[in-house]
Amino acid sequence: MARSYDAVVVGSGINSLACAALLARGGWGVCVLEREDELGGAIRTAEITEPGYLHDVFSAWHPLWVGGAAHAELGEELAARGLEYLNTELPTATLFPDGESAFLLRTADANAEELERHAGGDGEAWGRMLESFFPNADLAFGVLGTELWSRAGVGLGLKAYRRLGRRGLAEFVGELTISSRDWLNRTFESERAHGLLAPWVLHTGLGPDAAASGYMTQVIAVAVQEGGMPIPRGGGAKLVAALERLISDHGGVCETGRDVERVLVEGGKATAVRLADGEAVGAARAVIANVTPTQLYGRLLADGDVPPALAAKGRGFRYGRGEMQIHLALSEPPRWDGDGRLGRTAIVHVTPGLDGVSRAVNEAERGLLPAEATIVAGQPLTMDASRAPEGAGLLWIQLQELPSRVRGDAAGELDAGDGTWTEELRERYADRIVTRLARQIPNLESAIKARTVLSPADLERANVNLLHGDPYAGSLALDQNFLWRPFAASPGHTTAVERLWHIGASTHPGPGLGAGSGALVAEQLLRAPLPKRALGRVRGLVRR
Ligand SMILES: Cc1cc2nc3c(=O)[nH]c(=O)nc-3n(C[C@H](O)[C@H](O)[C@H](O)COP(=O)(O)OP(=O)(O)OC[C@H]3O[C@@H](n4cnc5c(N)ncnc54)[C@H](O)[C@@H]3O)c2cc1C
Numbered sequence: 001m002a003r004s005y006d007a008v009v010v011g012s013g014i015n016s017l018a019c020a021a022l023l024a025r026g027g028w029g030v031c032v033l034e035r036e037d038e039l040g041g042a043i044r045t046a047e048i049t050e051p052g053y054l055h056d057v058f059s060a061w062h063p064l065w066v067g068g069a070a071h072a073e074l075g076e077e078l079a080a081r082g083l084e085y086l087n088t089e090l091p092t093a094t095l096f097p098d099g100e101s102a103f104l105l106r107t108a109d110a111n112a113e114e115l116e117r118h119a120g121g122d123g124e125a126w127g128r129m130l131e132s133f134f135p136n137a138d139l140a141f142g143v144l145g146t147e148l149w150s151r152a153g154v155g156l157g158l159k160a161y162r163r164l165g166r167r168g169l170a171e172f173v174g175e176l177t178i179s180s181r182d183w184l185n186r187t188f189e190s191e192r193a194h195g196l197l198a199p200w201v202l203h204t205g206l207g208p209d210a211a212a213s214g215y216m217t218q219v220i221a222v223a224v225q226e227g228g229m230p231i232p233r234g235g236g237a238k239l240v241a242a243l244e245r246l247i248s249d250h251g252g253v254c255e256t257g258r259d260v261e262r263v264l265v266e267g268g269k270a271t272a273v274r275l276a277d278g279e280a281v282g283a284a285r286a287v288i289a290n291v292t293p294t295q296l297y298g299r300l301l302a303d304g305d306v307p308p309a310l311a312a313k314g315r316g317f318r319y320g321r322g323e324m325q326i327h328l329a330l331s332e333p334p335r336w337d338g339d340g341r342l343g344r345t346a347i348v349h350v351t352p353g354l355d356g357v358s359r360a361v362n363e364a365e366r367g368l369l370p371a372e373a374t375i376v377a378g379q380p381l382t383m384d385a386s387r388a389p390e391g392a393g394l395l396w397i398q399l400q401e402l403p404s405r406v407r408g409d410a411a412g413e414l415d416a417g418d419g420t421w422t423e424e425l426r427e428r429y430a431d432r433i434v435t436r437l438a439r440q441i442p443n444l445e446s447a448i449k450a451r452t453v454l455s456p457a458d459l460e461r462a463n464v465n466l467l468h469g470d471p472y473a474g475s476l477a478l479d480q481n482f483l484w485r486p487f488a489a490s491p492g493h494t495t496a497v498e499r500l501w502h503i504g505a506s507t508h509p510g511p512g513l514g515a516g517s518g519a520l521v522a523e524q525l526l527r528a529p530l531p532k533r534a535l536g537r538v539r540g541l542v543r544r
Pocket residue numbers: 010011012013014015016033034035036039040041042043057058059060061062063064065258259260261290291295323325459462463464465466470471472473503504505506510511512513514
């Protein structure tokens with residue numbers, strides 16, 4: 001073996017980079033191997049429409065990163081390497097077809113006032129929601145920040161049991177499984193409040209009728225109120241660059257154009273990886289694979305490395321809906337029809353409301369192009385003017401209710417052909433979205449200078465982890481979520497192969513820029529092995 005490191009990390013998504021940075025700081029020799037030409041996976045910033053317009057091609061909004069464990073640990077060192085976060089008092093709103101809108105703001109009082117505007121009593125309902133959420137916020141967020149199948153997971157369960165008692169715990173866990181629809185209907189009178197919060201479940205890979213979507217709605221509502229909608233000045237690539245610098249400052253290496261095709265296993269332990277060009281890179285302590293279960297059990301591991309039944313379950317991992325991105329370079333900022341605050345809001349959801357989101361999700365899950373998709377209109381220029389020429393506009397548009405294989409069109413307009421996402425289908429569907437948006441942004445069509453659209457097929461081509469164009473690298477249905485992610489036969493981050501760790505959006509706590517799985521694995525690897533810890537305790541006793 002020509003070269004060897006303590007840890008080899010396969011893929012360079014946020015989980016990989018955070019994990020590698022934490023390990024490198026802890027004195028580990030790390031090597032990150034990325035098959036594409038750029039680091040960062042679903043984080044990429046590029047001038048993909050017109051010169052001078054910097055688009056976050058995939059992910060754009062960083063509340064999960066800024067609120068996560070990896071940022072708490074690395075934030076200062078990343079800031080010293082040029083990373084700067086910008087934030088807003090207007091994180092999100094929903095605009096309804098009748099021109100009315102509802103806003104989620106940055107303080108409890110402001111949100112209570114806003115919701116009260118839509119229905120008497122909803123302001124108080126917001127206050128009651130916060131009062132019941134905050135005392136157990138550590139448990140609610142703890143589910144997402146803990147290795148559940150571990151001593152820490154048991155510790156979290158015991159903490160909940162001690163605080164809530166048997167009945168209280170049963171009630172708490174039951175509440176975690178409620179759907180967004182049931183929670184919203186139970187909590188708020190106004191359909192505006194429902195329509196404000198329901199689209200956010202799309203950002204967790206769920207729909208408003210799915211189990212556990214009510215819990216995710218509350219977590220997001222509180223997280224947005226408390227954390228806003230931070231973005232890095234200059235785009236997500238700045239986070240990737242700062243992490244790369246941090247890794248290399250601590251002696252680690254990150255290499256692009258390096259496709260790992262096999263994890264080499266000897267005596268039941270992962271010892272190295274082999275690249276597509278034949279080179280083998282040794283891993284003395286860990287191989288950390290940021291891949292889908294499909295790739296891990298269908299490509300990287302050889303027959304016989306794990307029991308065949310387990311490999312079959314890994315290969316049977318299911319994927320969620322597909323996604324489309326529309327990037328618009330505009331000659332001037334969008335002039336929204338309606339509330340003047342819309343033009344200053346980071347993310348505007350355009351939807352008829354809870355039933356609209358539900359219908360579009362259901363259509364997509366039945367293989368149809370939704371007649372009236374939930375349009376996620378992102379406006380990074382509301383915080384970061386450096387991303388476009390002065391006086392110009394830019395929109396980051398996301399559509400999270402699409403089939404990866406198209407069986408038809410719920411609106412009966414577009415020909416699905418053989419079901420593949422052709423260039424023609426992609427552009428015609430994008431036309432539908434732009435036309436709808438133009439009804440609420442009257443200057444939109446005249447302001448468009450250039451547009452770039454990415455279909456589910458384009459997402460998969462750009463990043464092998466976005467299989468079938470699923471932006472979240474795997475369905476988050478309850479049987480593949482939380483305790484059961486990535487899949488029930490191999491939950492968590494250890495695998496049946498010793499020293500082989502599984503991270504990334506396909507694993508707990510799932511997708512998003514929080515880097516949760518990377519941080520959890522780094523934490524476990526950095527924990528001193530038992531003999532050393534025992535020795536430390538003995539030394540402490542002797543000193544006393
Ligand atoms: C369009 C889009 C918009 C999103 N918007 C947001 C957002 O605004 N905010 C948010 O919090 N989240 C967002 N998400 C989700 C979030 O971006 C992802 O969940 C997260 O970035 C995934 O990180 P990851 O560590 O799992 O790896 P990924 O980013 O998926 O990267 C994995 C990397 O591994 C590489 N790789 C895979 N196999 C191999 C191999 N065999 N050899 C070498 N390299 C390999 C891939 O090429 C890829 O670069 C969005 C996702 C998408 C797709």
